[in-house]
Amino acid sequence: xxxxxxxxxxxxxxxxxxxxxxxxxxxxxxxxxxxxxxxxxxxxxxxxxxxxxxxxxxxxxxxxxxxxxxxxxxxxxxxxxxxxxxxxxxxxxxxxxxxxxxxxxxxxxxxxxxxxxxxxxxxxxxxxxxxxxxxxxxxxxxxxxxxxxxxxxxxxxxxxxxxxxxxxxxxxxxxxxxxxxxxxxxxxxxxxxxxxxxxxxxxxxxxxxxxxxxxxxxxxxxxxxxxxxxxxxxxxxxxxxxxxxxxxxxxxxxxxxxxxxxxxxxxxxxxxxxxxxxxxxxxxxxxxxxxxxxxxxxxxxxxxxxxxxxxxxxxxxxxxxxxxxxxxxxxxxxxxxxxxxxxxx
Amino acid sequence: xxxxxxxxxxxxxxxxxxxxxxxxxxxxxxxxxxxxxxxxxxxxxxxxxxxxxxxxxxxxxxxxxxxxxxxxxxxxxxxxxxxxxxxxxxxxxxxxxxxxxxxxxxxxxxxxxxxxxxxxxxxxxxxxxxxxxxxxxxxxxxxxxxxxxxxxxxxxxxxxxxxxxxxxxxxxxxxxxxxxxxxxxxxxxxxxxxxxxxxxxxxxxxxxxxxxxxxxxxxxxxxxxxxx
Numbered sequence: 179x180x181x182x183x184x185x186x187x188x189x190x191x192x193x194x195x196x197x198x199x200x201x202x203x204x205x206x207x208x209x210x211x212x213x214x215x216x217x218x219x220x221x222x223x224x225x226x227x228x229x230x231x232x233x234x235x236x237x238x239x240x241x242x243x244x245x246x247x248x249x250x251x252x253x254x255x256x257x258x259x260x261x262x263x264x265x266x267x268x269x270x271x272x273x274x275x276x277x278x279x280x281x282x283x284x285x286x287x288x289x290x291x292x293x294x295x296x297x298x299x300x301x302x303x304x305x306x307x308x309x310x311x312x313x314x315x316x317x318x319x320x321x322x323x324x325x326x327x328x329x330x331x332x333x334x335x336x337x338x339x340x341x342x343x344x345x346x347x348x349x350x351x352x353x354x355x356x357x358x359x360x361x362x363x364x365x366x367x368x369x370x371x372x373x374x375x376x377x378x379x380x381x382x383x384x385x386x387x388x389x390x391x392x393x394x395x396x397x398x399x400x401x402x403x404x405x406x407x408x409x410x411x412x413x414x415x416x417x418x419x420x421x422x423x424x425x426x427x428x429x430x431x432x433x434x435x436x437x438x439x440x441x442x443x444x445x446x447x448x449x450x451x452x453x454x455x456x457x458x459x460x461x462x463x464x465x466x467x468x469x470x471x472x473x474x475x476x477x478x479x480x481x482x483x484x485x486x487x488x489x490x491x492x493x494x495x496x497x498x499x500x501x502x503x504x505x506x507x508x509x510x511x512x513x514x515x516x517x518x519x520x521x522x523x
Numbered sequence: 524x525x526x527x528x529x530x531x532x533x534x535x536x537x538x539x540x541x542x543x544x545x546x547x548x549x550x551x552x553x554x555x556x557x558x559x560x561x562x563x564x565x566x567x568x569x570x571x572x573x574x575x576x577x578x579x580x581x582x583x584x585x586x587x588x589x590x591x592x593x594x595x596x597x598x599x600x601x602x603x604x605x606x607x608x609x610x611x612x613x614x615x616x617x618x619x620x621x622x623x624x625x626x627x628x629x630x631x632x633x634x635x636x637x638x639x640x641x642x643x644x645x646x647x648x649x650x651x652x653x654x655x656x657x658x659x660x661x662x663x664x665x666x667x668x669x670x671x672x673x674x675x676x677x678x679x680x681x682x683x684x685x686x687x688x689x690x691x692x693x694x695x696x697x698x699x700x701x702x703x704x705x706x707x708x709x710x711x712x713x714x715x716x717x718x719x720x721x722x723x724x725x726x727x728x729x730x731x732x733x734x735x736x737x738x739x740x741x742x743x744x745x746x747x748x749x750x751x
Contacts, residue, residue, distance in 0.1 A: 250717065283693075294706060298713065319702075320695040 203302070206458075207262035209407045213398035214269055214453065220381050220391035221273065228277035229387050233269060235281045239288035240268030247297035263302045267291055270310035273388020273449060274495065275317070278327055286320075287313040307502045308460045311495045318495070326354070328384035351384045352444045353483065356436055357491040366433075370440050378443040389446040399452035408456040411468035412475075416451040417442060419476025427484060435484070447479065450494035460502045467505075467512040474501045526651045533655030539632045540663025540708075541715055546632040550664060551704040553623050558681055560668030562616045564661025566609065566624060568654070570601040571633050575653035578641040585642070594637040595628065602627045632660055670707050675699035 221229040244264040248255045258264070271291055275284060291313030296305045318325045328351055355367045368374065377383065381391025389395075402408045424441040441447070455461065455475050462471050475497045482493025490496070515521065539545045546567070553563045577597045578585075585593045606624045609617040617624065627633065636656055641649040672679055675698035677690030697703045716730070723730035 280693075286695075294710070298709070316697060319700065320697040321693060322696070324693065 203261040203263065206407050207266050209402065209405050210266050210453070211262065211269065213401045214273070214388070216394035216397045217273065217388045217391060217449070218269070220394040221387040224381055224390055225277040225387055231281060232275055232277065232279065232284055232387060233272040235284045236272035236275070236288050237265055237268035239285045240264045240271065240292050243289045243292035244297070247293055251297065253301070258301065261302065264292060267296070267309045270453060271313045274310060274314040274386050274446065276325060276328055276386055279324055283317060283321055283324060287317040290316040303459055305459055306505070307499055308454050308457050311454055311499050314495050315499055351491065352378070352440070354491040360434060366436065368436070368440065370437050375439060375443065378440070383444065386446060389449040392443045392448045395448040395452055402452065402456070408452070409465065409468060411465055412455045412461065412472040413451045415469050415472025416455055416475045417447070419473045420447060420480055423476060423480040441480070441483065445492045446494040450475070450498055455498050460505060462505050462508045462512065464509070464512045464514060467508045470508050470512065471501055471505070474504070526648065529648050530651040530655035533652065533657070533659035534662065535659070538659040538663055539656055540660060540667070541712060545635055546630050546660060548626065549623055549630065550667060551701070551708060553620055554664055554667040554671055554704060555699045556672045556676070557665060557668040557679055558616070559619050560664035561661065562613070562620060563623065564657070564664045566605045567627055567630060567633065567660055568657025569605055570598060570627055571636060571657040572650060572653035573601045574598045574633055574637055575641040575649040576646055578637045579644060579646045579649035582642045590642065591638070594634060598633055598637070599628045632656060667707060667711065670711065671698045671703060675703060
């Protein structure tokens with residue numbers, strides 16, 4: 179059929195959308211995996227075999243749990259595995275675990291993340307909570323001791339980088355050390371001079387596998403932004419709120435608080451802001467909603483971090499999970515005006 | 524014969540926890556250990572049987588318009604009896620169950636049986652119904668209690684003397700905390716529905732989950748879609 183014989187031309191009539199960017203779930207998930215690669219390399223560099231072990235265990239058990247759940251629910255297995263979302267969940271969960279965690283705990287966390295936080299709600303697209311973070315919260319509450327047992331990054335005692343010689347920071351995470359010191363009334367243990375800032379930026383500190391290297395995570399985040407897998411709203415609002423909150427806190431009393439760049443570079447903030455709080459399924463759909471979501475995450479994170487009596491030195495995972503819970507309300511409050519609908523008086 | 528069937532239905536076919544999904548407050552709150560679960564189950568069974576007897580005996584006297592307050596007064600009387608008896612003879616269990624003993628007054632299983640069964644049936648049948656429902660409730664609590672205590676504490680302890688230790692450390696503390704209760708109950712319900720639907724398929728029929736547990740009646744996915 180040619181276009182000339184118009185009286186016989188059949189037009190395709192379909193509902194919207196009529197223009198499609200070509201993006202698909204596997205495509206986006208693959209982009210996320212690419213974006214996580216620098217952080218993965220940094221994790222392997224800093225934590226060595228433990229990083230490889232935990233990533234392998236988490237990814238394998240997430241994919242396994244996904245296949246088993248789909249089979250038990252009588253839903254297509256191959257399609258669910260082919261969209262790579264279980265691989266992303268496994269990788270993100272591994273990034274949220276301390277390097278010394280036993281493998282069987284990582285398996286439990288993966289099964290919880292996929293089985294309960296994702297498939298029990300209906301699978302990809304229906305889960306109200308980020309599966310990887312739910313898995314982390316499950317492990318953190320269940321095995322608090324193991325989940326907060328940090329060992330020093332597996333670095334040579336001293337290493338040089340661009341003429342700078344640095345010591346490997348041992349034991350606790352910087353956030354944990356600062357919180358303990360403030361609780362005990364001791365002077366702050368970390369001075370944020372140029373060398374320390376650079377060290378934190380590169381990732382030479384105690385922490386979970388994937389959260390230490392802010393630089394690698396920023397690279398990944400920039401890639402996601404460039405590929406338009408995420409919008410700028412959540413990361414910018416989240417990081418901006420944290421910076422503003424900690425800035426005010428610091429300006430009020432510089433002797434008993436850490437400056438904003440400390441709060442931006444330590445803990446899971448970069449990982450959370452670029453990779454977890456931007457999860458399409460568990461975040462609001464409108465741009466206005468994303469702004470609210472990012473600000474809420476920032477306020478909650480800083481509240482958990484600096485409340486003096488609080489048990490947890492780090493609040494990114496709980497902040498994002500709490501905001502995930504109010505996403506339906508945010509969506510309802512920020513629903514765009516329909517074309518032709520009256521503005522509210 | 525009817526006595527037996529009224530008794531037996533509470534154990535499984537209309538099990539208050541797993542089939543009727545009633546009495547969720549104690550089911551989630553006191554099932555942190557098998558001992559607490561059994562204590563709670565026994566106390567509720569006692570109140571259930573006694574209140575069923577009194578309500579059935581008075582069913583022709585109680586005016587329909589004020590029946591709920593009347594049931595509550597009857598139930599509260601027996602709950603007070605249990606509360607004082609337990610405080611006197613089992614002070615440790617009383618301390619462990621705490622507020623949840625007085626809360627048996629508003630246990631939906633008990634009020635539900637008074638309203639749905641005892642107020643329409645004879646005393647003898649009401650005793651059978653109360654016993655069956657009470658034991659079914661106890662059974663449900665015990666299953667939850669074993670599940671949570673084994674996973675959360677790694678051991679089973681009964682009255683301090685009988686003790687089985689399964690794991691020394693690295694137990695999942697989450698399961699003896701509140702969220703663990705919800706997760707355990709949800710997992711058990713899902714497991715049972717799955718098993719029953721598989722059984723039904725094998726025998727050529729279809730399995731209908733209790734209507735309030737049906738996915739179609741859940742509004743979680745539709746939050747925010749409708750106004751108000």
